[in-house]
Amino acid sequence: MDIILLGPPGAGKGTQANRLVEHHGMRQLSTGDMLRAAVKAQTPVGVQAKEVMDRGELVSDEIVSALIDAELTAMGPQVGAIFDGYPRTEAQAIALDEILARHGRSLDHVIELEVNEDALVDRITGRYTCANCGEGYHERYKRPRVEGVCDKCGSTEFKRRPDDNEATVRTRMQEYRAKTAPILPYYETRGIVTKVDGMASIEDVTHSIDAILT
């Protein structure tokens, strides 16, 4: 099964993708994570992407679609894919269809996480992750069970994303409204879009998505 998690910055795409990986044995394909890895490794793609990401704008369609194509080639046909943060433009949606067809795959569901915009800024500016395993936390909504110690791997080091400041978040939201939200009708005409209340608790959002997938 191949699905897209669609929603604005901070809607909970990464949080839910992680849980789906555990529940359904699927693979998370996050273009944001791939680009951050490229920035960290200072690859040519990373060097090109860094300034664009720091401004909160979108990296070129060609770059992100090539990353997705390469990941699908590496993971093989047996494992279901969760597209997290991709596609984000109409050109990427068209490219994804072409890529999936080439890999003998097709989309089963597009799950749109609906969240009110004030909550998004609060979620993103309070977010941090384990520096070792990447487990996500939030200052108010998801703290480690033992303060300062990652639940998953026991590390005591945490980090924040450079684009998680209020000014950049506002630009990321504008980009979402202008370029990403308009691709929904592309999938709605196929009858594969389901809206999920992303304002519910993390657990409840997972239950809603599980119900769609099973």
Ligand code: AP5
């Ligand atoms: P990307 O990494 O994709 O960031 P994003 O879409 O802005 O989304 P986020 O990761 O910020 O949010 P999320 O929805 O995953 O929320 P999360 O689960 O973390 O992209 C970053 C940049 O890379 C882009 O700006 C662009 O430059 C570039 N890029 C990436 N893909 C691209 C593409 N396809 N094309 C072009 N450029 C691309 O949750 C947020 C917080 O809220 C967490 O702390 C979490 O614990 C908390 N939370 C989650 N769910 C709930 C809930 N239900 N209740 C309470 N708190 C919750």
